[in-house]
Amino acid sequence: MSSKKKRAAIDLSREAEERDDDDHSAGAGDDDGDRRDKDGEVDKKEEQLKKQGKAPKEKKVVEVVVDQGGDGTKEEIKYRTQQGEEMEEDKQSNAHGDDESDGGETRAEDKHVVEDAAGNKDGDDSDTAMVQDEVSSMQEEMEKMKEENRMLRQAVDRTMRDYYELQMKLAAYQQQPADEPKEPEVFLSLGATAVTTGGSSFPEPKRKEQAARRPSVGSDDTDDGRGSLGLSLSLGASYEEEKPEAGGRDYDGAAAAGVDDVVGEKGYALLESSKLGAPPAGDLAAAGVTSQSVNPGNRKTRVSVRVRCQGPTMNDGCQWRKYGQKVAKGNPCPRAYYRCTVAPGCPVRKQVQRCLEDRSILVTTYEGTHNHPLPVGATAMASTTSAAATFMLLSSTSSSSSVSEAGGGSAAPPYLSPYLLNSTSHHSASPLLSAAQPSVSSAGSGGQHLNLFGHPSMLAQQQGAHLKYPWSSDTSSHGGGGGLAGSKRPFWSTAGGDEKTAASLPDNVGAVMSDPSEEIGALFNLRPPALLRPSSPTPSVVTPGRLLARTAGIRPPPRPPRRPRFGLEYQKMARSARARRHVARQLRPNPYPIPSHRWKVKESNRKKTLPALQKMDWEDAKCSVCMEFPHNAVLILCSSHDKGCRPYMCGTSYRHSNCLDQFKKAYTKGALLEEVPANSVGTNVDSAPLTAGEKTESIDLACPLCRGKVKGWTVVEPARSYLNGKKRTCMQDGCSFVGTYKELRKHVRSEHPLAKPREVDPALEQKWRLLEIERERQDALSTITATMGRAVVLGDYVLDLEDGVDLEDVESDADVDDGRGTENTRRMLLFIMRQVAQHHQNQRHQSATSASDNADDDYLVSGGANGTTPYSYPLDVEDEDHMVVAGGRSTDVIRPERRRRRRRRNRGRLFLGAN
DNA sequence: CGACTTTGACCCGCGC
DNA sequence: GCGCGGGTCAAAGTCG
Numbered sequence: 053m054s055s056k057k058k059r060a061a062i063d064l065s066r067e068a069e070e071r072d073d074d075d076h077s078a079g080a081g082d083d084d085g086d087r088r089d090k091d092g093e094v095d096k097k098e099e100q101l102k103k104q105g106k107a108p109k110e111k112k113v114v115e116v117v118v119d120q121g122g123d124g125t126k127e128e129i130k131y132r133t134q135q136g137e138e139m140e141e142d143k144q145s146n147a148h149g150d151d152e153s154d155g156g157e158t159r160a161e162d163k164h165v166v167e168d169a170a171g172n173k174d175g176d177d178s179d180t181a182m183v184q185d186e187v188s189s190m191q192e193e194m195e196k197m198k199e200e201n202r203m204l205r206q207a208v209d210r211t212m213r214d215y216y217e218l219q220m221k222l223a224a225y226q227q228q229p230a231d232e233p234k235e236p237e238v239f240l241s242l243g244a245t246a247v248t249t250g251g252s253s254f255p256e257p258k259r260k261e262q263a264a265r266r267p268s269v270g271s272d273d274t275d276d277g278r279g280s281l282g283l284s285l286s287l288g289a290s291y292e293e294e295k296p297e298a299g300g301r302d303y304d305g306a307a308a309a310g311v312d313d314v315v316g317e318k319g320y321a322l323l324e325s326s327k328l329g330a331p332p333a334g335d336l337a338a339a340g341v342t343s344q345s346v347n348p349g350n351r352k353t354r355v356s357v358r359v360r361c362q363g364p365t366m367n368d369g370c371q372w373r374k375y376g377q378k379v380a381k382g383n384p385c386p387r388a389y390y391r392c393t394v395a396p397g398c399p400v401r402k403q404v405q406r407c408l409e410d411r412s413i414l415v416t417t418y419e420g421t422h423n424h425p426l427p428v429g430a431t432a433m434a435s436t437t438s439a440a441a442t443f444m445l446l447s448s449t450s451s452s453s454s455v456s457e458a459g460g461g462s463a464a465p466p467y468l469s470p471y472l473l474n475s476t477s478h479h480s481a482s483p484l485l486s487a488a489q490p491s492v493s494s495a496g497s498g499g500q501h502l503n504l505f506g507h508p509s510m511l512a513q514q515q516g517a518h519l520k521y522p523w524s525s526d527t528s529s530h531g532g533g534g535g536l537a538g539s540k541r542p543f544w545s546t547a548g549g550d551e552k553t554a555a556s557l558p559d560n561v562g563a564v565m566s567d568p569s570e571e572i573g574a575l576f577n578l579r580p581p582a583l584l585r586p587s588s589p590t591p592s593v594v595t596p597g598r599l600l601a602r603t604a605g606i607r608p609p610p611r612p613p614r615r616p617r618f619g620l621e622y623q624k625m626a627r628s629a630r631a632r633r634h635v636a637r638q639l640r641p642n643p644y645p646i647p648s649h650r651w652k653v654k655e656s657n658r659k660k661t662l663p664a665l666q667k668m669d670w671e672d673a674k675c676s677v678c679m680e681f682p683h684n685a686v687l688i689l690c691s692s693h694d695k696g697c698r699p700y701m702c703g704t705s706y707r708h709s710n711c712l713d714q715f716k717k718a719y720t721k722g723a724l725l726e727e728v729p730a731n732s733v734g735t736n737v738d739s740a741p742l743t744a745g746e747k748t749e750s751i752d753l754a755c756p757l758c759r760g761k762v763k764g765w766t767v768v769e770p771a772r773s774y775l776n777g778k779k780r781t782c783m784q785d786g787c788s789f790v791g792t793y794k795e796l797r798k799h800v801r802s803e804h805p806l807a808k809p810r811e812v813d814p815a816l817e818q819k820w821r822l823l824e825i826e827r828e829r830q831d832a833l834s835t836i837t838a839t840m841g842r843a844v845v846l847g848d849y850v851l852d853l854e855d856g857v858d859l860e861d862v863e864s865d866a867d868v869d870d871g872r873g874t875e876n877t878r879r880m881l882l883f884i885m886r887q888v889a890q891h892h893q894n895q896r897h898q899s900a901t902s903a904s905d906n907a908d909d910d911y912l913v914s915g916g917a918n919g920t921t922p923y924s925y926p927l928d929v930e931d932e933d934h935m936v937v938a939g940g941r942s943t944d945v946i947r948p949e950r951r952r953r954r955r956r957r958n959r960g961r962l963f964l965g966a967n
Numbered sequence: 968c969g970a971c972t973t974t975g976a977c978c979c980g981c982g983c
Numbered sequence: 984g985c986g987c988g989g990g991t992c993a994a995a996g997t998c999g
Contacts, residue, residue, distance in 0.1 A: 373970090374971080374972060374973085375991070375992075375993095376973090376974085376990070376991060377973075378988090378990070378991095381987085381989085387989090387990095389990070389991075401990090403990095
């Protein structure tokens, strides 16, 4: 832009100058810079004064922002006028020649103007001499002033140059840790990682390579970024988590270190379910994707997962083969090495080691990228780690707090659950995770088990809600246990095999965290002592002497050659080892219904074993509604059917439990449903895919187990006849009759001939709906928190704050649309949780055609940040107008233009968040 | 007999 | 160059 334009754009008024001064002080942040700008303004004003009339009449300058160019040589000046026009000028800050020549030009112009002025007065002879004197004196004065200005400008330029140089040096210095790993700041700059020189959970990456990789954090073009991390965890990051040295403990100790060390440290993204309540800091390490690191050798990314788990390994859904075990220095607990055997040649390894200080915590470190599609259970874990890692990445790229602070030791840190973080994926890919969520919710609501229809269910009292889900790990055969559906082997079962501890991972985490029961203690005693008590006299991998020598830094005596394994001692050892192994094998987790070594079973054998497996499945089948053995059972066909979801439900009439009908009524909200022809027979659902006749029409039912979409239901005759043989109670009030379906039918006909359809208890129904809404809310919250690590939940609202944004400022600025308001608004987002959750629910509940019954969604919902404070949610449009609503998932109530505006803001914010 | 675990030996990188 | 320590290999053992 030419200097003329610049002049034209600049107001001459004193007020504007003063205002500019203020703006300059904010924009440049440097007095010299201000003075320089001010001087420039003075010059321009003088020039324009001389031009007489070239100056615009209106006040133009509202804001002048001086931006330092990235290269430090260019200066960009923006003039923002009241009309909203914006003019820019680029000039070389160090091009003094330009300035001076400009000044020379200006002088020439000035002279010309003065001469003109003098020329105009030539006719007045009497005043000529006086005027000339005056003019010359003014000229001199102006020349002096200009000279002074030039000097000042030069001084300012010098100062600015020095300032910029210093700035650059500072920036270089601040960046230096990224290149110089010995400087701890680099890790702090990464945000989510804490640093000490102590070591990490993993082998310490080579510093140089680390340094080389570090700049790639957050980018997608690293080799790791293309692939997945651990369990298909997509990361482009090279992260290292290092822990402060606690009492000189060696890093492996620290790696497996317990909760106490972890808590309060910046580097740990100890993610905890908000629904589980913010646990005391000491419990936080019970679960969580805790760290990411890099194996510098092959540049594989690592993810460490901490889970309170009693079994030797955490079941993550993949098949692993142990290929080694070693006692790492500093932690007597042996570290086991596993490699993925899901597919041949899969490079993924994992290390499993118990936490030194809290041996109930299992630290599992994944490394590498699977070369195969993941099993269902593993996808959940993968998305967990992925989401958590992404979360950490996002947090790390934003400036300071976030994860660090979330994991820090504040009074009530906003811990986020890795399992909740997953929600973005579990909506689509992970029925398992979906299945796990309600249990979380239910835990948050006091572990209530809601039986919608008030059926007297014995199981309801005994089971955690998670047992309703097909992947929940109830492998027991006791009456209260059974997972409903056929998936007898849970993907997430812990290795313990104890039904109380073999819950799905989130459940397990929560349960063990909150209440380590006596049975868990007993479970400990069942464990191979070597794993848990390395100093035990029981023969183990490491002899105490050797261990002592190692931990004490003494070089152990040379290992004797392997002895032939016979003799009394060996027999004892073998016996105990055999016993241990026997127990271990029995307790070994198996994520797959069929043990891997039987994968290659011949088809003929498979046919033999299938009925037995099915019977086992049916044995555990429970109606998701009444929690009893389903009579006249139908099998719900959901989107996860092919993944093993087998929700059976009573298909009885209203004289009995009538569950399917109730289920339809409760869930469809008017959606048109048509039942499958009652006697369509699919003898083997696994082998007989749905036929057209079996499928119902479009249904928006949610599977009671996996929350997937229900496509229909069918009758599996063998299952039905098998389950009809199971005894259950009569559903009529006050009747204690127990019998098989046949007996029950006879009983009802004779004893309750006037039986009517059962009424749904309105209170229970409302409770159920509240639970659903709360679950939806949690889903939404998870989605949001997965997207924005620093989201803070305040009641219905989620604020995404950047550093230093005060909540009060946010509130006051939220709806201001001027420059500052926008700036502040960009720093935050307000999500109306109720609306988001409602949107989720509506999506599920609305049929394709009807979306009209939203208005009656004035639920009383348990809400609030921790889900404990009752909230009423009247639909209040006024309220919404104060809020910035999350883009795509927001309500439809808001006016379109406002929605568009908010969407724009959100995009901006998300962009900022992603950067 | 095959799949899997155990465990001593070995390899390799890093720091001194 | 050496020692240390983590990681891996592979023979031996176990189990169903």
